[in-house]
Structures are given as structure tokens and as C-alpha cells.
């Protein structure tokens with residue numbers, strides 16, 4: 632099932648939760664709605680589900696206008712952050728629930744329900760747990776059951792609202808991979824909400840970056856990371872240093888550079904290298920993160936390098952290193968596209984570049 636969202640706006644009283652949102656989702660795609668708290672992700676998801684009425688615009692499922700249709704008529708499967716399993720029902724009955732409450736005409740018979748539930752338990756790799764109660768499962772297992780329950784009605788579309796939000800980091804990672812595989816094998820059109828950029832980047836075919844009820848950019852994880860449409864997207868997708876770029880002061884004074892793009896050397900490579908004191912070293916795992924302070928100004932710069940490079944340079948706390956800002960990005964205020972400014976030493980000198988904490 633493909634989904635088309637056409638110029639949808641939605642208000643809570645006078646507050647505009649969604650403003651002129653348009654989006655096309657292909658059949659079988661896994662889409663992440665990514666954005667800060669309050670950006671409208673859940674509102675958009677609920678609009679697709681039919682749990683929230685839109686003020687303006689249309690929502691189409693496979694070219695059929697479903698804007699006025701109820702959630703039931705839209706045939707969507709829903710998984711929420713907090714396990715909405717029925718506590719007093721065992722796992723089998725939880726999964727079967729959506730089928731059992733169907734009108735008699737479309738309700739499968741007992742044997743068919745049993746067969747489908749067993750199949751779903753197998754699919755979510757929890758065979759044999761049908762007799763247990765939700766309280767007897769781990770958080771990760773409960774979310775998998777919630778997914779099985781959502782899939783039981785054979786939905787045309789699967790909607791997930793921070794499905795792994797309440798789980799610990801390790802379980803989250805495992806479930807992410809598992810969900811991706813499952814979604815691909817079922818090729819069910821799916822939309823999930825997350826405020827975790829790593830989760831969005833790892834799971835989704837395409838990511839929709841939202842801010843203040845609007846879409847800032849839609850693209851593959853690679854596209855939004857490497858070709859951010861604007862400053863908001865760039866800043867939201869990773870750690871950044873803010874640097875001042877005097878040569879461009881007239882139209883775009885602020886430049887940005889990601890910590891891994893700050894190149895470090897023991898000695899000044901040229902006169903544009905910025906001497907910096909190492910004020911903090913965070914060396915856990917393959918990437919080492921350094922906090923640098925320029926001695927002449929109270930400005931901080933963050934740099935990331937591989938553990939190998941870190942050892943090679945033999946860097947110590949309190950020592951002075953030389954930083955090169957070789958890939959500063961500047962977003963023009965008027966032009967929609969950013970300009971990349973490479974080879975910083977030619978343009979940015981120690982005096983013309985400084986970092987904000």
C-alpha cells in the first residue's frame with residue numbers, strides 16, 4: 632500500500648501541530664519521522680492512522696482518499712512506545728484480540744485464529760510463549776508481542792510510535808535490526824516515529840526530518856547526512872562545532888564543522904593551523920573524542936579521531952595540538968543550498984575562525 636499525504640495541516644486549538652505537510656511513501660518502504668520533541672511526528676503518524684482528524688489536506692492509501700475514514704476502515708497496525716498489551720490476557724489472546732473482535736462475517740474461525748497466532752509467534756521468535764502473561768515477559772519480548780498483535784489483522788500499513796523508546800540500549804539495537812529484517816521480509820509499508828537520529832539512520836529507507844510542524848527534508852539516510860537541505864537538518868543529525876567565518880561575514884557568518892572533520896597534528900602544518908590545548912579526552916571504544924580549547928580565547932572545539940590515530944599522535948591531556956578546519960560548511964540565509972568551503976587553510980586562519988562551545 633502506498634501512502635500520499637497532500638498538504639495536510641492540523642491544529643490543536645490555535646496551535647498548528649502540522650503545517651502544509653506533503654509526503655509520498657512507496658509501497659513496502661520503511662519511513663522514519665525524525666525530529667525534536669514537539670515537532671509534529673506523532674501528530675503526523677496519528678493522522679495517517681485516522682486517530683486524529685486533519686484540518687486541511689488529504690491522505691490517500693493507494694490512490695483512495697481515506698481522509699474521512701476511521702482507523703478501522705484504514706486497516707492500520709499500531710505499535711506504541713509503552714506496551715499496550717492487555718495485562719489480564721495471555722500472550723495468545725493478546726495477539727488474537729484484533730481478530731476475535733471482528734464482526735462475525737469477517738472473523739476467522741477458531742482453528743484459523745490459532746494457526747495465525749502460532750505463525751505470528753514464530754515470526755517474532757517467541758514460539759511457545761502463548762500461555763504466558765505480559766508481566767512474565769521482558770520489555771523487548773513485550774514489544775515483539777505488540778508487533779505480532781499489530782500484524783495479526785494483516786494491516787495494509789504498519790505505524791510505530793517510538794516502539795523501542797522504553798527499552799535499554801542493547802535491546803534497542805537488537806530489536807532495530809530484527810524489525811528491519813522483518814519489515815523487509817513482509818514488505819509492509821511502515822512509518823515509525825523516533826527522535827533518535829541514529830535509529831532513524833540505521834533503520835529507515837528514507838528519513839523525514841520534521842521541525843515545528845513542517846518537513847525540513849526527506850531523503851535517504853545518506854542524502855540527509857551528506858546533503859543536508861539546511862542548517863536545521865545539519866545540526867540535528869550529529870555533533871557540530873560552530874565557527875565564525877569572517878570572509879563570509881556579509882551573508883553567512885556562521886560556519887559548521889563536524890568533530891570528525893577537525894584534523895589534528897602534533898605540529899603546525901602551516902600558519903593557519905590553530906594551536907589548541909587538550910582539555911578533555913573521552914577514549915572509550917574505537918572513536919576518541921577530544922575537547923580542545925584555544926589558548927588565546929575562551930573557545931572550545933570538539934574533535935574526533937580513531938583510537939589508532941590517537942595513539943599514533945600520542946596525545947595527552949593538557950598538551951597543545953594543532954587543529955585544521957578543512958571542511959567548514961556555510962548555509963546561505965537566502966539561497967536554499969549550502970556552500971561547502973574546502974581547503975580551509977587558504978581561507979580560514981587562526982584569527983578568522985573560532986569555535987563556540
Ligand SMILES: Nc1ncnc2c1ncn2[C@@H]1O[C@H](COP(=O)(O)OP(=O)(O)OP(=O)(O)O)[C@@H](O)[C@H]1O
Pocket residue numbers: 643646648666667668669670671672673674675824826
Ligand atoms: N492533544 C493535544 N492538545 C494540544 N496540543 C497538543 C496535543 N497533542 C500534541 N500537541 C502539541 O502539538 C505539538 C506536536 O506534538 P507531537 O506529539 O506531534 O510532537 P512529536 O514530534 O511527536 O513530539 P514528541 O517527540 O515529544 O512525542 C506539540 O507542541 C504538542 O505540545
